[in-house]
Amino acid sequence: MQQNMVDRTFLVAENLADLSRFALDTGARRGKLVLEDGTIFEGTSFGYEASIAGEVVFCTGMVGYPEAMTDASYGGQILAMTYPLIGNYGVPQSEHWEGERIHIAGLIVSDYIDTPSHAQSVMSLRSWLQQQQVPALEIKDTRLLTRHIRTHGTMLGKIVLDDEDLPFYDPNLDNLVASVSCRQVERLGEGDLTIALIDCGTKHNIVRSLLRRNVRLVRVPWDYNLFDQASTFEFDGIVISNGPGDPKTVQKTIQTIQIALERAVPMLGICLGHQLLALAAGGDTYKMKFGHRSQNQPCLLNDSKRCFITTQNHGFAVGTLPPGFAPWFINGNDGTNEGMIHHELPFFSVQFHPEARPGPMDTDWIFDHFLARVRIEKEARG
Numbered sequence: 190m191q192q193n194m195v196d197r198t199f200l201v202a203e204n205l206a207d208l209s210r211f212a213l214d215t216g217a218r219r220g221k222l223v224l225e226d227g228t229i230f231e232g233t234s235f236g237y238e239a240s241i242a243g244e245v246v247f248c249t250g251m252v253g254y255p256e257a258m259t260d261a262s263y264g265g266q267i268l269a270m271t272y273p274l275i276g277n278y279g280v281p282q283s284e285h286w287e288g289e290r291i292h293i294a295g296l297i298v299s300d301y302i303d304t305p306s307h308a309q310s311v312m313s314l315r316s317w318l319q320q321q322q323v324p325a326l327e328i329k330d331t332r333l334l335t336r337h338i339r340t341h342g343t344m345l346g347k348i349v350l351d352d353e354d355l356p357f358y359d360p361n362l363d364n365l366v367a368s369v370s371c372r373q374v375e376r377l378g379e380g381d382l383t384i385a386l387i388d389c390g391t392k393h394n395i396v397r398s399l400l401r402r403n404v405r406l407v408r409v410p411w412d413y414n415l416f417d418q419a420s421t422f423e424f425d426g427i428v429i430s431n432g433p434g435d436p437k438t439v440q441k442t443i444q445t446i447q448i449a450l451e452r453a454v455p456m457l458g459i460c461l462g463h464q465l466l467a468l469a470a471g472g473d474t475y476k477m478k479f480g481h482r483s484q485n486q487p488c489l490l491n492d493s494k495r496c497f498i499t500t501q502n503h504g505f506a507v508g509t510l511p512p513g514f515a516p517w518f519i520n521g522n523d524g525t526n527e528g529m530i531h532h533e534l535p536f537f538s539v540q541f542h543p544e545a546r547p548g549p550m551d552t553d554w555i556f557d558h559f560l561a562r563v564r565i566e567k568e569a570r571g
């Protein structure tokens with residue numbers, strides 16, 4: 190027995206030596222993740238060979254790296270995946286992505302797997318990162334990094350290759366929505382209800398979820414004036430999408446929502462859309478210590494014993510609800526607000542992602558609930 194244990198220890202040591210020889214043989218470049226408080230994690234580059242700065246956040250989802258990486262809400266962020274094996278099922282075709290490209294600024298993993306195995310995989314994660322020019326680092330101890338961020342809060346950081354250096358960059362100071370929103374109005378689908386989707390960096394599954402319900406969808410840029418006589422079209426409701434950065438930097442969308450509130454146009458806000466609706470209606474948002482990024486966030490439906498397991502990706506939250514709104518959902522872990530609903534008017538919003546991708550479909554009914562109310566309001570208007 191004791192002999193076995195000794196043998197195994199020896200084997201592990203030998204494998205580790207093999208691995209480091211492999212890294213040297215493949216010419217993998219060494220790199221560092223440098224945090225703004227001076228903490229350094231050494232690692233090996235497996236993505237695009239460049240240095241990059243951003244905000245370091247962690248996601249505890251066990252699957253879904255292609256969806257998370259293409260979610261525009263992660264714009265400006267260096268994403269650390271806590272699930273240790275990343276790359277093992279490769280990268281699917283772009284129709285399965287949540288945006289047109291990779292939106293994260295950089296990727297941090299514990300173990301990068303370069304031998305993907307999945308029926309839908311068309312390339313390795315390494316090739317994808319290199320094609321799309323996104324740096325990535327394998328640092329092994331993502332647990333220590335995550336515990337550090339949980340203790341001290343989300344912080345700025347940079348992936349630095351070899352002896353290169355660059356300044357820290359805080360993405361929350363900029364309006365990132367302007368760089369990820371669509372540029373032109375796009376008309377999709379057919380149906381008797383017309384929904385205007387304000388694209389602040391919408392996940393594709395919000396578009397798919399609406400089209401699946403047979404609506405005529407008009408996707409508009411974040412700063413599009415929906416109420417300008419000359420440029421606009423008839424619509425029955427508005428969906429305000431998810432998106433990157435601090436909601437307070439997205440003033441033009443807030444102004445559009447304010448007009449929609451005055452005119453009682455039915456509205457559904459999702460994630461950033463929830464925060465924007467709250468700000469437009471007179472509420473307030475704040476930056477959370479380390480945010481919610483996973484696919485198992487429990488959300489309690491207010492005044493009930495119902496709990497939904499939700500997908501989330503946000504670093505800001507609604508602190509003060511606007512007048513006229515009640516809490517709709519509350520986070521079962523930390524009690525933060527996860528949604529709001531107006532007492533009388535057709536205004537709803539959720540902090541989580543009812544479109545999931547990746548994650549559970551528990552709250553897919555939010556789209557049905559919203560569209561049913563849009564129909565009621567349309568019929569009442571005649």
Ligand SMILES: NC(=O)CC[C@H](N)C(=O)O
Pocket residue numbers: 262430431432433434435436459460461462502503504505506
């Ligand atoms: N997924 C989102 O829409 C994120 C909203 C916002 N950027 C936040 O981090 O809180």
